[in-house]
Amino acid sequence: MVDTLTILAPGLLGGSVAQAARARGAARRIVIWARRPEVRLALTEQPWCDDIADTPETAVAEASLVVIAAPVTRINELVDRIAPHLPATAIVTDVGSVKAEICRHACSQLAAHNPAATFIGSHPMAGSALTGWAHGDPELFAGRTCFVTPHNSPPEDRLTTVVRFWRDLGSDVVTIDPDQHDEIVAHISHLPQVVATALGETLAGQPTHWSQLAGNGLRDTTRIAASDATMWVDILEQNRDEVLRALDRFETDLHHFRAALANRDWPAIRAHLERGKAWRDTLHP
Amino acid sequence: MVDTLTILAPGLLGGSVAQAARARGAARRIVIWARRPEVRLALTEQPWCDDIADTPETAVAEASLVVIAAPVTRINELVDRIAPHLPATAIVTDVGSVKAEICRHACSQLAAHNPAATFIGSHPMAGSALTGWAHGDPELFAGRTCFVTPHNSPPEDRLTTVVRFWRDLGSDVVTIDPDQHDEIVAHISHLPQVVATALGETLAGQPTHWSQLAGNGLRDTTRIAASDATMWVDILEQNRDEVLRALDRFETDLHHFRAALANRDWPAIRAHLERGKAWRDTLHP
Numbered sequence: 001m002v003d004t005l006t007i008l009a010p011g012l013l014g015g016s017v018a019q020a021a022r023a024r025g026a027a028r029r030i031v032i033w034a035r036r037p038e039v040r041l042a043l044t045e046q047p048w049c050d051d052i053a054d055t056p057e058t059a060v061a062e063a064s065l066v067v068i069a070a071p072v073t074r075i076n077e078l079v080d081r082i083a084p085h086l087p088a089t090a091i092v093t094d095v096g097s098v099k100a101e102i103c104r105h106a107c108s109q110l111a112a113h114n115p116a117a118t119f120i121g122s123h124p125m126a127g128s129a130l131t132g133w134a135h136g137d138p139e140l141f142a143g144r145t146c147f148v149t150p151h152n153s154p155p156e157d158r159l160t161t162v163v164r165f166w167r168d169l170g171s172d173v174v175t176i177d178p179d180q181h182d183e184i185v186a187h188i189s190h191l192p193q194v195v196a197t198a199l200g201e202t203l204a205g206q207p208t209h210w211s212q213l214a215g216n217g218l219r220d221t222t223r224i225a226a227s228d229a230t231m232w233v234d235i236l237e238q239n240r241d242e243v244l245r246a247l248d249r250f251e252t253d254l255h256h257f258r259a260a261l262a263n264r265d266w267p268a269i270r271a272h273l274e275r276g277k278a279w280r281d282t283l284h285p
Numbered sequence: 286m287v288d289t290l291t292i293l294a295p296g297l298l299g300g301s302v303a304q305a306a307r308a309r310g311a312a313r314r315i316v317i318w319a320r321r322p323e324v325r326l327a328l329t330e331q332p333w334c335d336d337i338a339d340t341p342e343t344a345v346a347e348a349s350l351v352v353i354a355a356p357v358t359r360i361n362e363l364v365d366r367i368a369p370h371l372p373a374t375a376i377v378t379d380v381g382s383v384k385a386e387i388c389r390h391a392c393s394q395l396a397a398h399n400p401a402a403t404f405i406g407s408h409p410m411a412g413s414a415l416t417g418w419a420h421g422d423p424e425l426f427a428g429r430t431c432f433v434t435p436h437n438s439p440p441e442d443r444l445t446t447v448v449r450f451w452r453d454l455g456s457d458v459v460t461i462d463p464d465q466h467d468e469i470v471a472h473i474s475h476l477p478q479v480v481a482t483a484l485g486e487t488l489a490g491q492p493t494h495w496s497q498l499a500g501n502g503l504r505d506t507t508r509i510a511a512s513d514a515t516m517w518v519d520i521l522e523q524n525r526d527e528v529l530r531a532l533d534r535f536e537t538d539l540h541h542f543r544a545a546l547a548n549r550d551w552p553a554i555r556a557h558l559e560r561g562k563a564w565r566d567t568l569h570p
Binding site: 125126127144145147174184187188189191192193194195196197198199200201202203204205206208210211212213214215217218219220221222223224225226227228229230232233236237240243244246247249250251253254255257258261262264266269270272273274275276277278279280281282283284 | 429476502514534536
């Protein structure tokens with residue numbers, strides 16, 4: 001159990017971390033800072049919030065574990081603000097979807113300002129079509145992958161604390177280098193997002209009533225195109241290079257399929273369909 | 286109500302047509318021909334099958350409405366076989382996913398051999414991961430789109446009979462020209478299939494354990510890649526030209542997205558994401 005858990009800038013994920021930690025007894029005390037005063041006021045009434053802080057600096061003053069739940073583009077500035085104010089033994093993590101840049105920045109800031117504190121990135125692969133702390137769900141992380149991304153070999157016991165925290169929240173933890181994390185999610189998460197968006201744009205360019213005739217196939221294939229645009233601009237900005245590489249691979253695969261279709265090469269078309277099916281059959285439905 | 290409904294070569298769709306017609310009282314008598322003798326034997330025990338025929342020619346001898354339920358590549362040969370044996374007032378339809386070639390062929394065959402009979406194509410947008418008549422479902426068509434594709438202006442009452450038949454089975458019927466049908470399904474059904482397959486191939490080219498870390502987004506986006514390869518080779522063969530056109534549009538949209546990402550043009554990236562989301566938000570979840 002973590003002694004004092006501090007959550008900065010709770011949205012859907014931060015609110016869910018607090019609720020899950022309370023429900024599962026993963027933290028003795030939960031302290032929260034939110035940017036907007038009206039959110040801080042509303043949080044005082046939540047049973048999963050023991051203390052509200054008016055600033056990030058005061059929120060972390062007694063923290064054992066800090067979870068920065070801000071969007072990926074705001075994490076660095078929060079690290080900069082809290083670094084000089086952390087207890088020497090504090091561990092800091094985050095919930096950002098891209099890890100390499102955040103981990104490098106945070107580790108160098110802590111090394112400069114508070115060398116006994118430790119940053120270890122996290123990325124819980126959980127979400128919802130809903131946003132905001134009010135939609136938080138104590139079961140959001142149950143049975144879902146959570147990446148933990150140590151950079152520059154943090155002390156083993158600190159890494160164990162972060163891994164155990166996410167396990168306590170119900171996650172299946174995968175410990176991995178931040179750069180490799182970013183390469184993997186570029187393929188399993190960011191590439192599907194771009195493809196679903198482009199497919200949505202193609203359909204948007206056709207007569208409106210066509211889409212209303214579609215079956216479940218089109219609905220499934222484009223479901224994530226409905227995700228929040230602001231969040232995805234931030235993610236794609238932080239993981240641009242890896243996403244471009246994944247897109248290159250996809251464009252090449254699609255081009256081979258297209259060429260086989262243009263050439264009426266039906267054995268090749270069959271081979272493409274069978275490779276896609278064989279891969280998909282290895283996933284859960 | 287149809288008097289004698291004849292179903293040729295029942296698979297999942299043909300079996301479901303028979304069960305739905307019986308359950309909903311859409312046909313007085315149901316006659317079935319299946320290619321394999323063991324299937325014909327098994328069908329004799331089904332409460333939705335009144336008579337089994339040993340050949341397509343005898344199966345249609347008293348038919349009011351014939352539903353050819355064979356894969357798209359076998360429909361033409363069945364039309365050729367039954368054309369001279371149809372009652373003069375018979376209506377013939379099918380359940381193929383591509384319509385232009387089938388409708389042209391069938392209409393010219395009937396005009397040559399049995400000018401008083403009528404072919405009007407159908408395409409119920411319903412399916413299942415399962416195949417075969419034994420997985421038939423009387424509710425398979427309920428609430429789903431069924432395209433009815435008249436070619437060369439068939440008599441109005443014949444068209445009404447086909448439309449009413451699918452409505453009796455619970456479908457939302459859309460009457461449309463066969464060529465326009467093929468253009469629409471190239472975009473709303475065949476393009477998503479090709480995209481999901483290519484995405485599956487890209488993931489198949491990465492380390493196996495990556496895919497196991499994926500969340501629901503990748504699962505949804507690639508779900509239809511698990512569809513039957515043989516069926517899709519046939520569909521893509523019959524609708525090659527329209528699918529190539531739809532693929533061109535998709536590749537162009539994807540390329541614009543890629544160029545914006547390569548150029549770090551974040552306002553353009555945001556506009557792409559918002560267009561995809563605006564379109565997806567108009568669909569049911």
